[in-house]
Amino acid sequence: MSEILRRANVPIKVVGGPHVTHYAKETMNLGADAIFKHDGDRNFNEWLNSGCKEGIYEDYIKNIDTLPFIKREFPGFELEDYMLSGEDTQKTLFKQRSLRRLAMMSSKGCPFRCVFCDVQDKEFRFLSPQRVVDEMEHLLSCGANSIHILDDCFNTNRGRVIKICEEIKNRGLKFQWSGRGRAVLDEVTAEALRSAGCIRLHVGIESLDPEVLKWMNKRITIETSEEFCRTCNEYGIEIVAYFVIGAPMETREYRQELPYRIKDLGVKYPFFNILYPSANTKYYHQLMANGTYKTDYWQAFAEKPAPNFEIPFPRSQELQEELEETAEKCIKIFFNGNNV
Ligand code: SF4
Structure with a gap:
């Protein structure tokens, strides 16, 4: 910038x-x-x-329901310019060229407080189900046949999710869509989602270690994630799940087992990230408070940005390298080296 x-x-x-x-x-x-x-x-x-x-x-x-749609139709509008592509994601996931896939937001912010998360807006503000489906219809009229709800936490309010699904069905809309949210799902919601065309949920499972989940303040348990995966698989909803490795109490053994455990869960597309101290996160502030960082690197960067800025790793070089290798290995093991 x-x-x-x-x-x-x-x-x-x-x-x-x-x-x-x-x-x-x-x-x-x-x-x-x-x-x-x-x-x-x-x-x-x-x-x-x-x-x-x-x-x-x-x-x-406060009330984002009153906001107009993002203006997408104007002279020179090219649907291609707004389509989600798969260039920076796992190749098999989004490269379905026959899909004209557009993104929209149905809410802003997330009320949860995971220690590593840089979503700054901690209030969940949302569009009414009618307004969400109005915008979906608008995207379909622009030429989309697939929609991705790019919220921070789409399914924060279960009742709203079910009403959105009912609204899609009541209007007789037929298209496939996906959403980004939490790994929490019950059968009634899954049935509503699937019958309204939802084919995929993108969620942060983050860890399969109870101590790490607690430290992350994730406010889900392994059992919640297992139930989420079981329910998705039962109702034919694909799972894109994000995992974070490198929490302070995590063991090497855990990391080695991780891809196999994810396979057992029935996750279709896992993403592996290394725990990173983003600006203004609780994790970054912890590192400042416990003396790991003696300088406020993000403040210094904001005042005087330097090209290729990298915050120092909050761990030894050796561990950092192991984590990087592990993240790559997890992908290879998971996909048997064929699809990535
Ligand atoms: S990681 Fe997800 S659930 Fe946690 S605070 Fe961020 S957006 Fe919310």
Whole structure:
């Protein structure tokens, strides 16, 4: 971003998003003319119509149901530009070229507080079921035949999920869709999802070690994840599951068993990440508090971004290398080296 701000040869430079919500002044010092903290959906428009004055603007929209759809149809609109592709994901997952797959948000934020998570918005604000399905219909009218709900935690409110499914069915809409949420699912919800066209759920299972789950403040248990997987498999909903390795109390033995245990769960597409101290996460603050980090690297980076910035590993070089090898090995073992 600092590079873009430096190089952009435009009269006004505007920045929004989670980074500037935390580092607004620092970003102004890097050359931005206006910053939009939290939600820019409403005040950006007002700002445009009132002379584009320099400054830091902040808005938080409690009721997001009133927001209009993202404008997707305009002269020069190319569906291809908005389609989700699989370039940076496992190849077999999204490379179904016959699918015209568009993304939408049905909610903002997540009320949970996993220690490593950088979702900053801790309030769950959501669209009503009618408004969600209105937007789905809008995407279908734009030419999509597949939709991905790219929320932080789509299924936070079970009742809302069921009503969305009922609304899709009541309107007679036939398309396939997927959503990003938590590894929590009961049979009634699974039945509602599947019969409304949901073919896949993307969830963070993160760990199959109870101590690690507790440390992560994940607020799910292994049993919850097992039930989630069992139910998905029973109702024909594919599982994309994210796992994090490298928690302080995790053992090497656990990591070696992990891909086999994931296979047993019936997860179709696992992703493996190494625990990372993202900015403003509880994990990062713990590392600062316990003296692992003696400098606030993220603050320094926000003030003076350097190309190829890397925060030091919060572990030995040897362990870091082992984790990197393990993450690669997990993928190979899981897919038998054929599909990745
Ligand atoms: S990891 Fe998922 S459940 Fe946990 S806080 Fe982040 S978005 Fe919420």
